[in-house]
Every structure is written in C-alpha cells, then in structure tokens.
Amino acid sequence: MKTFRALVWRDILIGMRASGGAALAAAFFALIIVLAPLGLGPDAGTLRAAGPGLFWIAALLATLLGLERVLQPDAEDGTLDLLRLSPLPLELVALAKIAAHWLTSGFIISLLAPLLAPLLSLDTPAIPILAASLLLGTPGLSAIGTAAAALGTSVQRGGMVLAILVLPLNIPFLIFGASAVSAAQANEDPTQALIFLTAASLIALVVGPIAAAAALRLNED
Amino acid sequence: MQQFANPQRFVRIAKMLTPWLLGATALLLVTGLYLALFVAPPDYQQGDAARIMYVHVPAAWMSLFIYACMAVSSAVAFIWKHPLADVAAKASAPIGCVFTALALITGSLWGQPMWGTWWVWDARLTSVLILFFLYLGYIVLWSVIDEPTRAARAARILALVGAINIPIIKFSVDWWNTLHQGSSVFRMDGPTITSSMLAPLLVMAAGYNVFYVTFLLIRMRTEVSQRRLRTIRLGLEPVPA
Amino acid sequence: MRLIAEGLAAVRGERVVFQNINFDVASGQALVLHGPNGSGKTTLLRVIAGLLGMLAGRMRVIDKDGAVLTDEARDQSLHFVGHQDAIRPQLRVMETLQFHANLLGAPTKNVDAAIATWGLEPLAELSGGLLSAGQRRRVSLARLSLQRRPLWLLDEPLVALDTPTRARLNDICSKHLAQGGLIVAASHEPFLGDRRTMTLGYQE
Numbered sequence: 001m002k003t004f005r006a007l008v009w010r011d012i013l014i015g016m017r018a019s020g021g022a023a024l025a026a027a028f029f030a031l032i033i034v035l036a037p038l039g040l041g042p043d044a045g046t047l048r049a050a051g052p053g054l055f056w057i058a059a060l061l062a063t064l065l066g067l068e069r070v071l072q073p074d075a076e077d078g079t080l081d082l083l084r085l086s087p088l089p090l091e092l093v094a095l096a097k098i099a100a101h102w103l104t105s106g107f108i109i110s111l112l113a114p115l116l117a118p119l120l121s122l123d124t125p126a127i128p129i130l131a132a133s134l135l136l137g138t139p140g141l142s143a144i145g146t147a148a149a150a151l152g153t154s155v156q157r158g159g160m161v162l163a164i165l166v167l168p169l170n171i172p173f174l175i176f177g178a179s180a181v182s183a184a185q186a187n188e189d190p191t192q193a194l195i196f197l198t199a200a201s202l203i204a205l206v207v208g209p210i211a212a213a214a215a216l217r218l219n220e221d
Numbered sequence: 222m223q224q225f226a227n228p229q230r231f232v233r234i235a236k237m238l239t240p241w242l243l244g245a246t247a248l249l250l251v252t253g254l255y256l257a258l259f260v261a262p263p264d265y266q267q268g269d270a271a272r273i274m275y276v277h278v279p280a281a282w283m284s285l286f287i288y289a290c291m292a293v294s295s296a297v298a299f300i301w302k303h304p305l306a307d308v309a310a311k312a313s314a315p316i317g318c319v320f321t322a323l324a325l326i327t328g329s330l331w332g333q334p335m336w337g338t339w340w341v342w343d344a345r346l347t348s349v350l351i352l353f354f355l356y357l358g359y360i361v362l363w364s365v366i367d368e369p370t371r372a373a374r375a376a377r378i379l380a381l382v383g384a385i386n387i388p389i390i391k392f393s394v395d396w397w398n399t400l401h402q403g404s405s406v407f408r409m410d411g412p413t414i415t416s417s418m419l420a421p422l423l424v425m426a427a428g429y430n431v432f433y434v435t436f437l438l439i440r441m442r443t444e445v446s447q448r449r450l451r452t453i454r455l456g457l458e459p460v461p462a
Numbered sequence: 463m464r465l466i467a468e469g470l471a472a473v474r475g476e477r478v479v480f481q482n483i484n485f486d487v488a489s490g491q492a493l494v495l496h497g498p499n500g501s502g503k504t505t506l507l508r509v510i511a512g513l514l515g516m517l518a519g520r521m522r523v524i525d526k527d528g529a530v531l532t533d534e535a536r537d538q539s540l541h542f543v544g545h546q547d548a549i550r551p552q553l554r555v556m557e558t559l560q561f562h563a564n565l566l567g568a569p570t571k572n573v574d575a576a577i578a579t580w581g582l583e584p585l586a587e588l589s590g591g592l593l594s595a596g597q598r599r600r601v602s603l604a605r606l607s608l609q610r611r612p613l614w615l616l617d618e619p620l621v622a623l624d625t626p627t628r629a630r631l632n633d634i635c636s637k638h639l640a641q642g643g644l645i646v647a648a649s650h651e652p653f654l655g656d657r658r659t660m661t662l663g664y665q666e
Binding site for chain 1: 511512513534537538540542544545546547548549550552553557560561562564565566567
C-alpha cells in the first residue's frame with residue numbers, strides 16, 4: 001500500500017512538474033470549449049443543444065493528451081524494470097498509473113467544467129450533472145487509456161496509434177455522459193444514464209488494470 | 222526448430238485444400254448472386270433496390286463473425302500459446318475489415334434510394350461503423366510493432382479487450398438510438414423476409430463464409446512462409462534444399 | 463546463497479544471442495561477463511533477474527539452507543542496476559532515491575545512509591535533469607545501498623564513473639562480497655580485479 005501511494009505521488013509530482021503538466025489537459029479542454037462557439041456560431045440555442053456532447057468530446061480528447069507520458073518514459077528509462085521487480089503486482093502498478101493520470105486530467109477537468117458551462121449556455125440545473133458525469137466517467141477513460149498506453153510501450157512513437165486504439169473503446173462514455181447532461185437540460189431524469197456511465201467506468205477499472213498488466217508482461221520474453 | 226513443424230504440416234494441408242475452396246467460393250457466390258438478382262421476387266415496396274440486401278446483410282453478419290473468430294483465436298493464443306492462433310487472428314483482420322467496409326458501403330448505397338440520404342445514424346449502421354474502427358486499430362497495432370512475436374502478444378490483448386467492449390458499445394449505441402428515435406425511420410433489416418428471399422440470403426452467407434475460410438488459409442500460408450523466411454534470414458534455420 | 467545456471471539460452475528479437483551457458487556463483491564470489499557488443503551480456507543479466515524469459519535451460523537461486531527460491535523471493539533478494547538509470551529530470555535526487563527505496567520495500571531512513579555511502583550529499587537537492595552522466599550513474603548505483611540484498615546484477619557499472627568513484631564502487635563491492643554477497647557484472651573493462659570471468663561470444 002505504501003509502495004502504491006509512493007507510485008501515485010511520484011507520477012503526480014512528475015505530471016505537475018513536466019512542462020505544462022496537469023495544466024496542459026485543463027487548458028486543452030477549455031480551448032476546445034472556447035473554439036466550439038467560434039465554429040458553430042454564438043446562437044445560445046445551438047450551443048445549449050450541442051453543449052453536453054461538446055463537453056464530453058473535449059473530455060475524451062483531453063484525457064488522451066497525457067497518455068503517452070503514463071508508461072512510455074518508464075519503459076524507456078528502466079523504471080519499468082524496477083516496478084516489475086517490486087513486490088507490488090503489475091495490476092496494482094497499472095491501477096496506480098490510472099489514479100495518477102486521472103488526478104492530473106479527468107479530475108481537474110471535472111472541476112473546471114462547471115466554470116466553462118456558461119460559455120455554452122448550459123442550463124443551470126444541468127451543471128452539477130455535468131460535473132458528476134465527468135467525475136464518474138473520466139476514471140474509466142483513464143483506465144482504458146492506461147491499458148492502451150501499456151500496449152504502446154511496445155510501439156515506437158506510439159502517440160497517434162494510442163488515439164486510434166482508445167477512442168472507439170471510449171464511445172460508451174461519450175454516449176452515457178452526454179446523455180445524462182442532455183437529460184438534465186430537458187428536465188428529464190439523468191439517473192439511468194449516470195448508472196450506465198458508472199457501470200462502464202467500473203468495468204473499465206477492472207478490465208483496464210488486468211489488460212495493462214498483461215501488456216506490461218509482454219516485455220518478459 | 223520444433224515449433225515450426227506443426228505450421229509446416231498446416232501449410233501442406235492448406236495448399237491442398239485451396240483450389241477446392243476457391244471453386245466452392247466461386248460456385249456459391251455465382252449461385253447466390255443469380256438467385257438474388259434474377260430468382261428472388263422484387264420487394265413490393267422497395268422494388269429491385271431491395272436486392273442489395275443479399276449482399277449487405279450477410280456482409281454485416283460476417284463483420285461480427287470474423288471479429289468473434291479473431292477474439293477466439295486470440296484467446297487460444299493467449300492460453301495455449303499456439304503459434305498458428307496468432308497467425309489466424311492476424312490473417313482474419315483485413316478480411317473482416319473488408320466485409321465491414323462492404324456492409325457500410327452497401328448500406329449507404331441501399332439508403333440512398335430508400336431514404337434519400339447516404340447516411341443515417343441508425344443503431345446498426347453506427348455499431349458497424351465503430352466495429353470498422355476497431356478493426357482498423359487492430360490492423361494498425363500489428364503494423365506499428367516491428368517484432369512479430371511482440372506484435373502478436375500486444376494484438377491478442379487488444380482483440381480480447383475489444384471483444385469485451387463490443388457488447389458494451391452495442392448496448393450503448395442501441396440505448397442512444399432509442400433516445401433519439403426521431404432520426405431513424407427505416408430499419409436496416411428491411412421488409413419481413415419470405416422463404417423465396419431466404420434461400421439467396423443463406424447461399425450468399427455460405428459463399429461469404431467459404432470465401433473467408435479460403436482467404437484465411439491463403440493469408441495464413443503467406444504469413445507462415447514469411448515468418449520462416451525471417452528465421453532463415455536470421456540464421457536460425459538452415460536454407461531448405 | 464548460490465546462483466546456478468545450466469544450459470541457458472535466450473533469444474533477443476528472433477536471434478539466439480547465447481546458448482548453453484553454465485555457471486555457478488556462490489556467496490562471496492563475483493562473476494564478470496566480458497564479450498563484444500551484442501554478445502548477450504545485458505540479455506544474460508536480464509534473464510538472471512527474471513526480466514526476460516529464457517529459451518532453454520534452468521536457473522536457480524538457492525538460499526543458505528539449500529532451498530530453491532521462488533520467483534518472488536528471488537526478485538526480493540536481488541538488486542538490478544542496468545544501464546538505464548531510472549532517473550527522471552522532474553524529480554530531485556532525494557525524491558528519486560526515496561521512490562526507489564519504496565519500490566525496494568526499504569525504510570526511508572536508508573536513503574540518507576545511501577546518500578552518505580555514495581557521496582551524493584551535494585547532489586541531493588538537484589533535479590535529475592541537471593545531473594551529468596557520471597552523476598546519474600552514481601545515483602543509480604546508490605540503489606545498492608538502499609537495502610541489503612545478497613545478489614547484485616550490475617550492467618556496465620564502470621561506465622562514465624571518475625577514478626575516485628570507481629575506487630568507491632570497488633570498495634563497496636568488495637565489502638559486499640566479504641559479507642557473503644554475490645555479484646554478476648557485465649563489463650568491457652576489468653572489474654573487481656577480474657577474479658572470475660566468463661566471455662560471451664557469437665554462437666556458431
């Protein structure tokens with residue numbers, strides 16, 4: 001447990017200190033939201049209708065951003081060897097990586113989203129649902145992304161490849177997340193969408209570490 | 222090396238079967254197309270345009286079936302480390318991808334006269350489109366890892382994760398579609414199927430299946446030969462006389 | 463403790479880098495691997511550490527009671543210092559060593575001792591990105607002193623080290639052997655007086 005915490009903390013430290021760091025994901029997320037009205041026009045009705053989807057697409061893309069740094073540098077500088085020799089099971093190593101990635105991307109985005117909501121004319125009752133949907137869904141995005149990043153340690157220059165692997169698998173999060181916010185805007189009950197979103201996230205948090213550990217063991221022989 | 226003994230027997234058997242399978246593919250596809258285009262009655266609502274269904278529906282079946290085969294081969298490779306299982310999964314992917322593309326293109330061609338538009342966000346079309354991207358990701362992963370044994374292992378994991386995800390994606394897309402029912406007026410499975418329509422459909426499906434098996438064997442043979450060539454080049458195996 | 467290898471063979475990529483490697487290293491002994499580039503020295507060290515699988519052969523680590531260690535127990539009784547130094551530019555030397563101590567399951571107080579042993583006091587607060595090649599090497603060798611472990615696997619330990627540090631490394635290794643430790647090292651240069659060497663070469 002101590003090793004687990006140490007690993008999470010180290011990754012967060014590196015994430016914060018690396019050029020741009022956690023601010024990068026947040027800034028990228030905010031920028032997509034700011035760009036949207038410039039592309040769609042400033043009409044409040046259009047923005048309000050497109051808002052939930054735009055927020056979730058921005059979240060998908062912003063969580064993609066830091067994935068290359070999750071495991072690739074560890075594989076290159078030998079830290080991965082030390083992790084494999086440590087008593088911490090690789091599944092928990094992967095879970096620590098997921099936690100650190102989420103804390104420096106999805107979590108920050110979830111806190112930022114309510115502040116950006118007025119830019120897309122989101123209805124006030126939908127704003128807490130937006131934050132809740134991001135809080136519940138983005139851990140799943142980090143889990144799937146980390147599994148792909150583990151596969152990516154076998155790939156040189158894996159950046160764009162990661163995107164192609166990850167985005168189709170993230171579609172359920174986009175659908176359930178955006179639907180929850182839309183439902184709240186239409187004065188409907190978002191509970192069902194939020195439950196499905198949470199379920200998808202939980203499944204990803206189980207499958208993700210297992211797949212990531214299997215991918216890290218690839219280097220074995 | 223011992224592990225190549227088995228693949229070589231496979232190559233011999235596959236070589237023997239190939240001409241027969243090619244013949245069967247041609248026969249089934251020609252018969253199926255003849256039945257579909259000339260024997261089956263035109264649809265009372267859609268007219269002759271509905272005949273595209275005989276190409277489209279089995280292709281959509283194949284797209285899912287081949288992904289399932291890929292996932293099963295990957296699981297076999299994962300558990301029993303059988304060298305041919307990886308080869309089978311790798312060889313399946315482009316064939317499945319082509320069937321998926323065929324399903325998408327024929328779906329779009331069918332949609333144009335029926336709905337007056339090339340694309341609707343129908344639940345099935347959307348799912349098949351996502352499946353197409355899953356195939357692409359799998360093929361890309363194989364192509365970006367230089368070392369075949371390592372690529373094989375990474376691809377196994379991706380195929381299995383994809384297989385776990387497909388039902389979730391399918392469910393989410395179906396759910397999404399019921400939320401926005403206004404946009405899908407027509408259903409892709411078309412009118413109810415009568416027996417005169419069922420025969421050509423099944424013959425076409427059989428033709429596609431034999432086509433898959435034929436080209437799977439051909440591609441696997443190529444792959445096995447390429448791997449052998451590689452080991453010979455690396456000096457692990459003597460040059461055959 | 464004893465490390466026994468019988469008929470080891472390994473592939474890298476799809477090339478057999480070595481085969482039929484046999485050795486037996488007991489407590490207090492060091493084995494230095496020589497051989498040209500690409501002869502498989504690093505691969506052999508990684509196989510011993512369990513980081514790479516082997517194509518053929520058997521490798522056992524036997525404790526002083528004669529029992530064969532499980533893979534997990536073996537991982538817990540070895541130090542592996544490869545030529546990748548596991549140092550991140552964003553972390554200070556102190557933070558790096560604390561993290562490594564955590565991975566080894568060593569108490570944090572050992573970090574100060576390791577820093578003293580390797581003369582790293584002036585570097586402790588520097589971030590990894592500012593270190594020279596020799597300093598990075600020293601930080602990564604300091605892992606050896608974070609926790610007592612009998613089997614040391616060292617890959618080119620002398621590279622980039624200055625003369626005083628080489629002497630320091632030599633002292634630390636000799637002390638480790640005197641206390642009953644085992645060392646298997648790969649080196650292009652003579653190391654530890656080359657008490658016992660094995661030369662790997664291209665097969666066939």
